[in-house]
Amino acid sequence: MKCKLIVSFFLLTAGFTAFSQEKESRKSTGKNTAVVEKALVKVSIMYPYAEGKTFNMEYYETRHMPMVAGYLGSNLVKYTIEKGLASGIPNQPLPFMAIGTFYVKSLSDYQASIGPNRDAIRADFPNYTNISPVILVSEVVK
Amino acid sequence: MKCKLIVSFFLLTAGFTAFSQEKESRKSTGKNTAVVEKALVKVSIMYPYAEGKTFNMEYYETRHMPMVAGYLGSNLVKYTIEKGLASGIPNQPLPFMAIGTFYVKSLSDYQASIGPNRDAIRADFPNYTNISPVILVSEVVK
Numbered sequence: 422m423k424c425k426l427i428v429s430f431f432l433l434t435a436g437f438t439a440f441s442q443e444k445e446s447r448k449s450t451g452k453n454t455a456v457v458e459k460a461l462v463k464v465s466i467m468y469p470y471a472e473g474k475t476f477n478m479e480y481y482e483t484r485h486m487p488m489v490a491g492y493l494g495s496n497l498v499k500y501t502i503e504k505g506l507a508s509g510i511p512n513q514p515l516p517f518m519a520i521g522t523f524y525v526k527s528l529s530d531y532q533a534s535i536g537p538n539r540d541a542i543r544a545d546f547p548n549y550t551n552i553s554p555v556i557l558v559s560e561v562v563k
Numbered sequence: 564m565k566c567k568l569i570v571s572f573f574l575l576t577a578g579f580t581a582f583s584q585e586k587e588s589r590k591s592t593g594k595n596t597a598v599v600e601k602a603l604v605k606v607s608i609m610y611p612y613a614e615g616k617t618f619n620m621e622y623y624e625t626r627h628m629p630m631v632a633g634y635l636g637s638n639l640v641k642y643t644i645e646k647g648l649a650s651g652i653p654n655q656p657l658p659f660m661a662i663g664t665f666y667v668k669s670l671s672d673y674q675a676s677i678g679p680n681r682d683a684i685r686a687d688f689p690n691y692t693n694i695s696p697v698i699l700v701s702e703v704v705k
Binding site: 458462463464466467478482486500501502503504505506507508509510513515516517520555556557558559560561562563 | 600604605606608609620624628642643644645646647648649650651652655657658659662697698699700701702703704705
């Protein structure tokens with residue numbers, strides 16, 4: 422478990438520079454500037470549901486996410502939190518207990534901001550969950 | 564595969580009325596009305612990546628999602644589309660190729676709108692993907 426948690430936070434260092442640069446150049450074309458979120462990068466930390474897994478939403482909302490958001494500076498456009506309620510498919514288990522998402526302008530800047538704070542973020546994990554998250558880096562299409 | 568696709572669309576009929584009613588009552592308290600999205604229900608159709616899976620984003624963005632959105636009327640607050648780029652964890656596969664999300668006021672109204680159009684939606688599936696989606700019903704916390 423501990424190993425998995427550590428691995429999870431290597432996202433902070435890996436090389437998504439190429440993606441980030443693509444976003445930067447796209448934004449500079451000025452296309453669709455009316456839609457603020459379009460072409461932003463989303464980093465979604467997704468907590469899969471499974472038997473015996475726990476998640477303290479109150480702590481996550483009031484302590485953990487504000488802490489991480491505080492590291493991101495002006496690169497952070499917004500962040501969102503959602504609480505999983507059910508699968509949309511009958512007789513299927515809940516896919517995710519929670520998802521936290523950072524909308525950022527630059528993924529490389531995100532990584533540069535998070536890197537020095539990795540230990541603090543990692544140490545806060547057991548305060549709200551025993552789940553190893555799945556992390557999706559995606560592009561806002563619409 | 565076909566069976567799985569059919570099962571996927573039973574989301575349109577299942578009973579999330581309880582969740583929906585909870586949202587309605589919460590909204591009526593007027594708490595946090597400044598944050599428009601808070602307490603909305605999200606229905607996220609998530610397309611897992613796997614070897615051999617395909618996804619036509621252009622068709623999804625210009626044809627499929629507008630079609631489904633058109634069924635939802637004033638219950639639909641907005642919908643979003645994101646394109647998966649990478650896992651945020653090194654050496655892990657991309658979790659999802661794409662995610663489409665409907666933000667609605669009422670889940671029961673969503674189901675009532677989609678139900679009569681289930682066949683049309685189902686028939687459109689093979690036009691853009693061979694993936695059986697995971698569907699998450701969640702609540703906007705922040």
